[in-house]
Amino acid sequence: MAEARRSRIFRIAIKVLIVVTIVVAAGLAIAQDQETVELRSEMAATDPGAAEYLAALVAADLVTGNEYEVLVNGDQVFPAMLQAIDAARERVSFETYVYEKGQISSSFTDALERAAKRGVDVRVIVDAVGASQMEDGHVERLRAAGCHVVDFNPSQWYGLEELNYRTHRKILVVDGETGFTGGVGIADFWLGNAQDAQHWRDTHVRMRGPIVRLLEAAFYENFIEGEMTVTPTLSDARRVESAVDQSMLVRSAPAGGATDLKRLYLLSIAMARRSVEITSPYFLTDESSMWAFDDAVRRGVKIRILVESDITDQRVVKYASRQAYEELLAKGIEIHEYSPTMMHGKSVVVDGILSIFGSANFDNRSLELNDELNVAVFSPSLAARFLEDFERDLTVSRRLELESWRRRPRLEQAREHFWSYFGEIF
Numbered sequence: 001m002a003e004a005r006r007s008r009i010f011r012i013a014i015k016v017l018i019v020v021t022i023v024v025a026a027g028l029a030i031a032q033d034q035e036t037v038e039l040r041s042e043m044a045a046t047d048p049g050a051a052e053y054l055a056a057l058v059a060a061d062l063v064t065g066n067e068y069e070v071l072v073n074g075d076q077v078f079p080a081m082l083q084a085i086d087a088a089r090e091r092v093s094f095e096t097y098v099y100e101k102g103q104i105s106s107s108f109t110d111a112l113e114r115a116a117k118r119g120v121d122v123r124v125i126v127d128a129v130g131a132s133q134m135e136d137g138h139v140e141r142l143r144a145a146g147c148h149v150v151d152f153n154p155s156q157w158y159g160l161e162e163l164n165y166r167t168h169r170k171i172l173v174v175d176g177e178t179g180f181t182g183g184v185g186i187a188d189f190w191l192g193n194a195q196d197a198q199h200w201r202d203t204h205v206r207m208r209g210p211i212v213r214l215l216e217a218a219f220y221e222n223f224i225e226g227e228m229t230v231t232p233t234l235s236d237a238r239r240v241e242s243a244v245d246q247s248m249l250v251r252s253a254p255a256g257g258a259t260d261l262k263r264l265y266l267l268s269i270a271m272a273r274r275s276v277e278i279t280s281p282y283f284l285t286d287e288s289s290m291w292a293f294d295d296a297v298r299r300g301v302k303i304r305i306l307v308e309s310d311i312t313d314q315r316v317v318k319y320a321s322r323q324a325y326e327e328l329l330a331k332g333i334e335i336h337e338y339s340p341t342m343m344h345g346k347s348v349v350v351d352g353i354l355s356i357f358g359s360a361n362f363d364n365r366s367l368e369l370n371d372e373l374n375v376a377v378f379s380p381s382l383a384a385r386f387l388e389d390f391e392r393d394l395t396v397s398r399r400l401e402l403e404s405w406r407r408r409p410r411l412e413q414a415r416e417h418f419w420s421y422f423g424e425i426f
Contacts, residue, residue: 065239098185176235
């Protein structure tokens, strides 16, 4: 009897293992790159026609007359966003991936509810997976106040491929005049000023000008998938007369090949002639990005990469990320791991003139699977602002050295090698 029971349990375990293997294999197949992209640029980032060249190649509208303010960590980000919502007169368009129970979610629900009750048209998108911990009572309050709330892509057990596709965009547009995007979501670990391991380091950007119209248009791309009748409202572009910039907004969505956003990243590296500074958590390379880095190094470009350390919310993703470090370090690329807390900012600066920021990480999930958006700006002053923060972050980061990295424990190497096979779905 006991032997028969053990045999039955064994057979069940084998079936479960087979099912899990099939699910994982299917996920990897869905996420696998369909092509390797090798891109060079005939223009340098500092050339006069570089912005027009890049915009045309990534199918983006090029706009000027925009003003940008870099906001660092929750102490700067959340008050600015909440004040903007409280000042709204006509409409609020808000989209986020994470919306977790806590102090800051209560503040945002209160602000959105107040806006709707005073007659503001409030439209909200939350991702069904990322915002799975959002309190049901908050959704009910928002809808009762008159807010239109979209639960983006609710998961179904039979929809493995659809489950893999999320909106990771962070968008707030108020009255079509003021916009925000970056890496910050709605959760208490974004509060504060990265003062300890429980409070994250991140960056958001407040903007005014024609780029805000494009940001709100990206919001509607997801909002119209909410199974309701939608009449998009966009304000006329209003230039900031004192601004000197050339800007574009680039979206990504699930694709069989390279998305416009992936091309933006690869082309920006290809346009570099002097330097590239990348800040990104979950930094995962593929054949396309490794080719781009190798080609840039051969041109004499100095590349510095700032990533999160062992303080991370996705430990297995960190293992997968580290698999490529030895090859990158061997090319002469600098890698720095931010030490104080989880580093969640996303930015790229090229040759001190081109800045890229937004919701996308430097990984396959952001560049091939998620709905994301980034803003690319040709502006020496904005690039200098991002570089200021980059250099400050390096002072509290650990620079990895090739020889010591090669001597790390064999168990760590084996773990990184194993998880690297899952890099395409991370």
